Amino acid sequence: MNAVIPLKADSGCADAPVLRERGQREVFCGLTGIVWLHRKIQDAFFLVVGSRTCAHLIQSAAGVMIFAEPRFATAILDERDLAGLADANEELDRVVQRLLERRPDIKTLFLVGSCPSEVIKLDLSRAAQRLSRQFLPRVRVLNYSGSGIETTFTQGEDACLASLVPVLGTTPPEGGPERAASSLVVVGTLPDVVEDQLAGLLSRIGVPAAAFLPARHSGRMPVVGPGTRYLLAQPFLGDTARAMEERGAQRIAAPFPIGVEGTTAWLEAAAAAFGISADKVAEVTASARARAEVALARHRQALQGRSIFFFPDSQLELPIARFLSRELGMRLTEVGTPYLHREHLAQELAWLPAGTRLSEGQDVERQLDRCRAARPDITVCGLGLANPLEAEGLTTKWAIELVFSPIHGYEQAADLAELFARPLHRRELLAA
Numbered sequence: 001m002n003a004v005i006p007l008k009a010d011s012g013c014a015d016a017p018v019l020r021e022r023g024q025r026e027v028f029c030g031l032t033g034i035v036w037l038h039r040k041i042q043d044a045f046f047l048v049v050g051s052r053t054c055a056h057l058i059q060s061a062a063g064v065m066i067f068a069e070p071r072f073a074t075a076i077l078d079e080r081d082l083a084g085l086a087d088a089n090e091e092l093d094r095v096v097q098r099l100l101e102r103r104p105d106i107k108t109l110f111l112v113g114s115c116p117s118e119v120i121k122l123d124l125s126r127a128a129q130r131l132s133r134q135f136l137p138r139v140r141v142l143n144y145s146g147s148g149i150e151t152t153f154t155q156g157e158d159a160c161l162a163s164l165v166p167v168l169g170t171t172p173p174e175g176g177p178e179r180a181a182s183s184l185v186v187v188g189t190l191p192d193v194v195e196d197q198l199a200g201l202l203s204r205i206g207v208p209a210a211a212f213l214p215a216r217h218s219g220r221m222p223v224v225g226p227g228t229r230y231l232l233a234q235p236f237l238g239d240t241a242r243a244m245e246e247r248g249a250q251r252i253a254a255p256f257p258i259g260v261e262g263t264t265a266w267l268e269a270a271a272a273a274f275g276i277s278a279d280k281v282a283e284v285t286a287s288a289r290a291r292a293e294v295a296l297a298r299h300r301q302a303l304q305g306r307s308i309f310f311f312p313d314s315q316l317e318l319p320i321a322r323f324l325s326r327e328l329g330m331r332l333t334e335v336g337t338p339y340l341h342r343e344h345l346a347q348e349l350a351w352l353p354a355g356t357r358l359s360e361g362q363d364v365e366r367q368l369d370r371c372r373a374a375r376p377d378i379t380v381c382g383l384g385l386a387n388p389l390e391a392e393g394l395t396t397k398w399a400i401e402l403v404f405s406p407i408h409g410y411e412q413a414a415d416l417a418e419l420f421a422r423p424l425h426r427r428e429l430l431a432a
């Protein structure tokens, strides 16, 4: 049973019909998550077991690091592996052995499955167990799938965190109150600067010992067990949430900390779960809210009344649409999302204006027709659709940028608004 705070009165799209489509989709695969995960967990290494295509995807998404030791790589399955002529397990063990000998800084090694490893049914979970037995306590080896079959790109993070939860400690070791199982765990990768801001606010509000999953270092991962309350920072963590609850943790129902309103309600939900009043939250957040309101006002003029169409991509669509609609006055023509987790998004749905067209999944040609018919002022979509739509005269925003940029919390609210104001401004300059 989840800890629940009451939803506010308006019901918006809480019971709205959702157009469900299951056709051709245009999305990146879950390997993309490595781009932000490897920056966050500073002693982890992500070894993709895949093809040259997988290697190219990761390198072009993350850039090639020339001066630093990289924290991701691809063990390439070649034709002999794919044809079953070589023992891929033996080869993988050799690659891991060489890597860990050369890199004593690695404390957690993720074996990341891909389409090719799944096609040849390479059992990475058994490989991870075998290698963990060999390398623990120095290195823990875990596995998850980043495969592009039936996934969208933020699911890579969900799969990664879900693989971490079962190996988290359940009881507080010696080491301070911040690791106690009865405290708050914020779940979802946030840039360090955002994490520090939210941790500072939670601490000043009086929420006991908030910890973050993932932590920046393998040895600092939070303790999770019965009595842990957790708060999602990202809306795409369904499997991770399930794993947390299997450990006895309770979710605090809340909207997501995007925009001034979302951040305040998220903090209020955390406070309420620990018996702290909304007045205390208002007192602690007053100056940050005031700063954010002033910064947002600069963009409201450019965005107010403009229409926006979301193709399903990052799974951040609903919270961002809610922010753009309620705080900046934008008109929502369609809000598409790859998956709609009704329970986790209950507050977000209630906050969307009644009558908003919601869609889940994709049939890309049909959705393109709807987008062309709507002629929105701005279209949020994946990279593959952006150039053709720009060529048709539509203004676009790459959905992946919303995941790569710091967008959560008060201090980032105006930056998020600017991500939408900028392409409109650019289009106006071109048209002038």
Ligand code: SF4
Pocket (backbone or CB within 6 Å): 029, 030, 031, 050, 051, 053, 054, 055, 057, 113, 114, 115, 116, 146, 147, 148, 149
């Ligand atoms: S995992 Fe699949 S979809 Fe992703 S890059 Fe590799 S082959 Fe392509």
